[in-house]
Amino acid sequence: MDDWQWRAWVGPPSGGKLGAAFLVTGTRLLTCAHTVRGLEEARVGFPGLREDxxxxxVRCGDWCREGDxxxxxxxxxxxxxxxxxxxxxxxDGLHERTSGARTFDVCGFPRRPDRNERHASVTTSPHRGMRREWWELKTGPGDWLEEGYSGSAVYDPATGEVIGMVTNAELRHGDRADLGWMLPLSHIRAYWEELDDLLPLRWLTPDARRELRELLDGVRFTDPLAADLERITGRRALDGFRSAWGSVRYVAEGWAQERLVRYVAALGPHLPEAARHRLAGWSARHLPGAAPASPRPGPASVIVRLERVTFGNAFDVTVHTWIDGAEGPGRPTERVPERRVRTVVEAGVAAQAPALFGRDWMIEFAVPESWLGKPFEQWYIDPRQKIPMRRYPVVVRDVERLRPDSIRRDQTHHRWRLLNERGRSDPRPIACDTPRKGSDFQDWLEAHVDFCVLVYGSRPTKSWLTAALNNGIPVMLWTRTPCDASSHQDCRGHQVLDELTSAVGDRHPGDLPQVALALRRAALIAPKDKPHCxxxxxxxxxxxxxxxxxxxxMEV
Incomplete structure (x- = not known):
């Protein structure tokens, strides 16, 4: 295979060539902002391979005019x-790579009758820096830079490795120049941070770096962060940073990992709550010596507990409140026949709810396994005014796990702790046409102790639900509508599964009751003849x- 297939030209949709570009992923190329000035769309060609x-x-930097x-x-x-x-x-190897007057190549597309590319050899070095932005390029004997070289990769012809990109030339000899400017990779990545995902960096793993960069996307480098950086490294950075990610990269590439651990920990208080917990989970997984993510306090709750009694078709109904991590006011347990459970629960929740007014709160139903699929969000929080409970987050729990002697409870502790340390849901989708018997499903869950969140495309079978509860799965989501399609290629269940998995995504587990609340609200105004998760x-x-x-x- 030709090692130079990544070289490309760029031009306007109307035709012609404006400059050069180089392929960095299967769909992305780098070029100069001034080369595509005023364009939203462009044309790209790979000489002799594919054209137009x-x-x-996508503009990445601050360039507006020449010299910016x-x-x-x-x-x-x-x-x-x-x-x-x-x-x-x-x-971090550019200084050594450019020492000893090593020669590099560039490839441009000047305006010539034959419309072919042209090549030139250049030398450069960090000590030829200009305004802490560019490095000066000097062409070799008999070679010139012209209009059409902007956006060209500056690469080592012996290895093919790129060290930077041509941005300017000093046209002092008619339309030709023997001096130009290069933007080194170390500066390009300050303007397009995703480039760090592609560079052969020597700290952490590529996946860990990408996850951290995405977590910090949009976070600015502020004065309080600058103070933390100086405190942890012992010196003030000579340059400011365009983002928090830039400062993390500075610490990771210039200091021992112990400083990175401390600086990432210092970032947490500057982030929104959800991002803060995701960062703590990331640190626990990728930074040895980092403090584990601390469990975040959950919202206040009304907790409805339903226990089926041994004899007779009756339940013990208890309504508790949960405030600031401890039990709050509650109602005495009442034994009622099954037909009166809803009435008693609605009255109990309505009576206890005022103790939580003004807080963020939710409603939890701890019920027997056979009741987990009941539509509790449709029960009334105000029976007199017919106001449904879905105005608040409503979740279900396995009442068996509330028993002190329950193995299910112990299993759930282990997975819930892992889920909180991870700081994101990482859901496992279970399609409606998954050919898994109950025993196979049980074995699959038991073998994967890191599975903490299951998302079903349709109502789970009893054997699946029992297997998940026995294995301590702490979070599951499903729609109660079964998928009865004859073909599952593009069925209702698959659509719902994709939507639900995407909605949960990398959300912190503590956010999921609010996620479910938002999805239920969205479903109220969605077309009734179309599935909605x-x-x-x-x-x-x-x-x-x-x-x-x-x-x-409670009867044991």
Missing amino acids: LPARV PGDVAVLELREPVPYAPVRLAAP GRDLTLLWDDPSRLPDPPLA
């Missing part, structure tokens, strides 16, 4: 091309730390 491919222009820094743009192809992306050099939605959310004292009437 449409591409979307941040002359970086990304071109996004509509479809991937079958060519190997360029090899990128490690940023929030319609008839059940969320089993079983935090074993929310454990009110068992009622005196």
Whole structure:
């Protein structure tokens, strides 16, 4: 395979060539912002391979006019091309790589009658820096830079590794120049941070770095962060940073990992609550020596506990409250026949709810396994005014796990702790046409102790539900509407499963009751003839730390 297939030209949709670009992923190319000035769409060509491919222009830096820094743009192809992306050099090795007057190559597309590319050899070095942004390029004997070289990769012809991108040339000899400017990779990545996902960096793993960068996306580098950085490293950074990610990268690449652990911990208080807990979970998984993620306090609750009595078709109904991590006011246990359970529960919740007014609160139903699929969110929180409980987050729990001697409870503790340390849900989708018997499902869950959140495309079978409860799965979501499609290629269950899995995604487990509330609200205004993942939605959310004292009437 030709090692130079990543070299490309870029031009306007109307035709012609404006400059160069180079392929960094199957669908993305780097070029200069000034090359695609004023364009939302461009055309890209790989000489001798494919020509005139449409591409979307994404500007990354601050460039507005000649001489501005941040002359970086990304071109996004509509479809991937079958060519190997360029090899990128490690940023921390650029000084050594450019020593000894090593020669590099560039490839441009000047305006010539033959419309062919042209090549030139150049030398550069960090000591030829300009305004802490560019490195000066000097062409070799008989070579020139011209208009059409902007966006060209500066690469080592011996290894193919790219060290930077041509941005400017000093046209002093007619239309030719023997001096130009290069933006090194170490500066390009300051404007397009996703480039760090592609560079051969020497700290952590690529997946860990990508996850952290995405977690910090949009977080600014502020004065309080600068103070934390100086405190942890012992010196003030010479330059500011465009983002919090830039400062993390600075610590990771210039200091021992112990400083990175401390700086990442210092980032937490500057983040929103959800991101803060995700960061703590990330640290626990990827930074040895980091403090484990602390469980976050859950919302206040009315906890409804239903225990089936041994004889007669009756239940012991207890309504507790849970406030600031401890049991609050409650009602005495009342034994009622099954037909009166709803009436007694609605009255009990309505009586206890005022103790929680003004707080963020939810309603938890700890019920027998056979009752987990009941539509509790449709019961009334105000029976007189017919106001349904779905105005608040409603979840179900396995009442068996509330018993002090329950093995299910112990199993749930282990998975819930892992889930909180991870800081995100990582749901496991279970399609409606999954060919798994109850015993196979049981074995699958037992073998994967890291599975903590299950999402079903349809109401789970009894054997699946029992297996999940016995294995301590703390969170499950499903719609109570069964999928009865004859073909499951594009069935209702698959649509709902995709929507529900996407909605849960990387959300913190503590956010899931609110996620379910939002989905139920969205379903209210969705077309009734189309499936929606929030319609008839059940969320089993079983935090074993929310454990009110068992009622005196409970039969063991």
